[in-house]
Amino acid sequence: KEILKKYHDPFTLQWEGVVGNIHVPSQAEWEQLLTNCSAFLFYGMERFMSHILLNRLVAMNIPKCHLMILLDLVRSKQSYQRITNSGIHK
Numbered sequence: 001k002e003i004l005k006k007y008h009d010p011f012t013l014q015w016e017g018v019v020g021n022i023h024v025p026s027q028a029e030w031e032q033l034l035t036n037c038s039a040f041l042f043y044g045m046e047r048f049m050s051h052i053l054l055n056r057l058v059a060m061n062i063p064k065c066h067l068m069i070l071l072d073l074v075r076s077k078q079s080y081q082r083i084t085n086s087g088i089h090k
Helices: 002-012 027-035 054-059 077-086
Strands: 039-043 067-071
Touching (some): 027 054
Parallel strands (some): 039 067
16 A cells, blocks of 8 residues: 555556446557557456457567556456355356
8 A cells, every 4th residue: 555655646647548347448449558558457357358359469569568467357255245146156
């Protein structure tokens, strides 16, 4: 928390992207985000590869992107509880 407080203002002003579930980016929007970023963070409840075509990702030239963190299939406490109660995991 201390690190976030210390570095919040200087860096978050430079952040771009999509936050929330109101708008799902198109293939072209994902490609534009990836080609113009120095770091990329995906944090979602679905697979990242369900958003972008593998052959297009492999063919992309993204020399500016020095760090990519993909956290897909993330579960919240509420979503985990729903899955547990539904019996799907059995």
